Amino acid sequence: MAASAKTLTIADRTLNGGWTVVLPRRGRRKHLPRIRSLEQQPWAPSDLETDPIRKSKLLHKMQICMNKIESSSFYHTLMDQIQTPEILGHFYRVLDSESKMQMVIYGIGSIESYETPRLQLSLAILLKKKFCWIGDIEVFDPILSATESQVLEALGCSVISVNEQGQRRAQKPTLFFMPHCEAELYDNLLRANWGVELLNRVVLFGNSFETYEQHVSEFKNSVVVDSARHVLGIRRFTKEFRIKTVSDDYFGAFHDSSWHFFCPVLETELQQYI
Ligand SMILES: C[S@@+](CC[C@H](N)C(=O)[O-])C[C@H]1O[C@@H](n2cnc3c(N)ncnc32)[C@H](O)[C@@H]1O
Known part of the structure; x- marks a missing residue:
């Protein structure tokens, strides 16, 4: 995972199981934009040309990846976990009287350059295929190329044409699929939805908030505290279920x-924790 040198973005597990701050690995990733401005800007891929050969190669890779996941014990374990009464109950609570929960994918990364984003996108698409209550999928990452955007469309997703800075308000039930995003992006999302009704319409798949909290209490990491105030503040109203790799x-x-589900009851409680 890539991260800014100054900001802890995600915690990465070392071989001995400890936590380490992830620093940029020179030459391994495209430049990753920092999340500074909260202004929402129209966006289009910076490369305007698409290449049909690259597109078909990438579609083929995606198909292989989806097949691989669908037949894996990782996938079957995850499906069993989602269908436990407790987790399914949370999904249905978020759905309330709606029949569909839209999915918004932020921070997927470059699906052409790396297998990790391909695996993550494959899982999102397979979730929609498996559960009839998952609705349309919208995707945004500022590093997506024109070819990647076309492949996403070919896979049935739509690419968001505005950099929302992670601030989509859940006016209807929404599953935010944000695998290994920066803490600031989760924080932007929570801040934009900081109200009882909105938070109760959000499901978030992403880095463990419990781990962020542990990191703060173990290492007194003030950078995380600053960039993740809402992530830390929401913890007491969160039901979190770790997935097994x-x-x-x-x-x-x-x-x-x-999986994170948020169950605040009173606005006044929420206001105390930010
Ligand atoms: C740490 S990377 C994770 C990429 C991929 N999910 C992975 O696990 O390898 C965070 C991603 O968030 C993206 N990102 C940055 N700002 C964003 C924004 N405003 N909206 C959506 N994604 C954003 C970056 O471009 C980057 O691809």
Whole structure:
């Protein structure tokens, strides 16, 4: 995972199971934009040309990836977990009287350059295929190329043409699929939805908030405290369920990822914790 040198973005597990701050790995990733401005700007891929050969190669890779996941014990374990009465109950509570929960994917990364984003996108698409109550999928990452955007459309997703800075308000039930995003992006999302009704319409798949909290209490990391005030503040109103990566094949893409459901009851309680 890539991160800014100054900001802890995600915690990464070392081989001995400890936590480390992830620093940029020179040459391994495209430049990752920092989330500074909260202004929402129209967006289009910076490369305007698409290449049909690259597009068909990428579509083929995505198909292989989806097949691989669908037949894995990682996927079956995850499906079993989602269908436990407790987790399914939370999904249905968020759905309330609606029949569909839209999915918004932020921060997927470059699906052409790396397998990790391909695995993450494959899982999102398979979730929609499996559960009839998952609705349309919208995707945004400022690093998406024109070819990647076309492939996403070919896979049935729509690419958002505005950089929302993670601030979509859940006017209807929404599953935010944000695998291994920066803490600031989760924080932007929570801040934009900081109200009882809105938070109760959000499901968030992303880095474990429990881990962020542990990191803060163990290392007194003030950078995390500053960039993740809402992430830390929402903890007491959160039901979190960690997912199991099951095998090394899925560790890189899904380690320390959780389902998060938010159940605040009173506005006054919420206001106390930010
Ligand atoms: C740490 S990377 C994770 C990428 C990928 N999910 C992975 O696990 O390898 C965070 C991603 O968030 C994206 N990002 C940055 N600002 C964003 C924004 N405003 N909206 C959506 N994604 C954003 C970055 O471009 C980057 O691809």
